[in-house]
Amino acid sequence: MSHTVLILADIHGNLNALKSVLKDASGEYHEIRVLGDIVGYGPDPGACLEILRERGAVMISGNHDLAACGKMNIENFNDEAQSAIELHRAILSDDQKDFLKSLPEILMRGSITMAHGNPQNPAWGYILDREMAAEVLKKAETSLTLVGHTHIPALYAYNHENGAQSIPIRYNMEMNYSGVPHLANPGSVGQSRDCDLSARYILLNPEKKKITFRRCSWKTGPVRKRMIAAGYPQSLIDRMAPGKTLNIPGFLSSSSR
Numbered sequence: 001m002s003h004t005v006l007i008l009a010d011i012h013g014n015l016n017a018l019k020s021v022l023k024d025a026s027g028e029y030h031e032i033r034v035l036g037d038i039v040g041y042g043p044d045p046g047a048c049l050e051i052l053r054e055r056g057a058v059m060i061s062g063n064h065d066l067a068a069c070g071k072m073n074i075e076n077f078n079d080e081a082q083s084a085i086e087l088h089r090a091i092l093s094d095d096q097k098d099f100l101k102s103l104p105e106i107l108m109r110g111s112i113t114m115a116h117g118n119p120q121n122p123a124w125g126y127i128l129d130r131e132m133a134a135e136v137l138k139k140a141e142t143s144l145t146l147v148g149h150t151h152i153p154a155l156y157a158y159n160h161e162n163g164a165q166s167i168p169i170r171y172n173m174e175m176n177y178s179g180v181p182h183l184a185n186p187g188s189v190g191q192s193r194d195c196d197l198s199a200r201y202i203l204l205n206p207e208k209k210k211i212t213f214r215r216c217s218w219k220t221g222p223v224r225k226r227m228i229a230a231g232y233p234q235s236l237i238d239r240m241a242p243g244k245t246l247n248i249p250g251f252l253s254s255s256s257r
Contacts, residue, residue, distance in 0.1 A: 009188060010149070012189075013040060015042070032058070034052060035060060035186070038062070044226070049100070060122075061116065068097070068100060106119055110206060112144045130166050131164070143209070147184075152192075158180055176211075201213075224237050
């Protein structure tokens with residue numbers, strides 16, 4: 001039987017979205033791998049982390065995970081992100097923080113490299129276009145590189161003649177990633193940034209070199225209510241409302257951090 005891997009990124013403490021993904025993909029995967037930012041922004045960081053630990057998920061750290069466990073200074077985050085990190089530092093248990101501290105920032109398993117941002121700068125590096133993807137893929141040591149951090153799904157293929165080419169995302173359609181190095185970003189489980197609040201994920205078959213982008217809905221109202229009750233910044237609460245998460249120029253300087 002082929003081994004299928006559930007690929008998640010940027011859960012950001014959104015328990016409702018995580019549960020929706022696990023239900024949507026139920027029975028279709030054998031293993032979970034997480035590309036960082038399990039915590040940050042959302043109201044349920046500890047619960048998200050425990051669900052993944054219980055399922056034996058393979059995880060790497062993202063910048064919010066590093067900040068929440070105290071391995072990274074929060075001064076490089078915007079004010080809203082800093083507020084959420086401080087809340088998460090109070091919510092997470094010592095055991096959970098120690099677990100986050102133990103996570104690697106980059107991981108290679110077989111034919112796959114996992115990094116939150118990119119392999120050269122795992123915590124903060126962004127891959128936003130084909131030029132950035134090419135810089136990573138021309139140095140790739142594995143056939144597939146998996147990243148998160150941008151919260152936007154993406155797929156690139158690389159060859160020496162043409163550089164990196166962006167491949168249009170087709171949801172629920174199995175696509176090949178064989179032949180040349182590829183880079184994929186599943187998008188965000190808990191906080192999409194492309195005007196669609198759907199929770200995004202990937203189903204991956206490394207043996208057959210097949211990749212399937214998926215998305216599912218989740219209930220936003222309960223998440224916003226928990227954030228309001230816990231005192232999260234209004235701007236972060238608004239991101240959880242339909243029509244409020246926007247892919248706008250310059251978002252890297254503010255909302256994405």
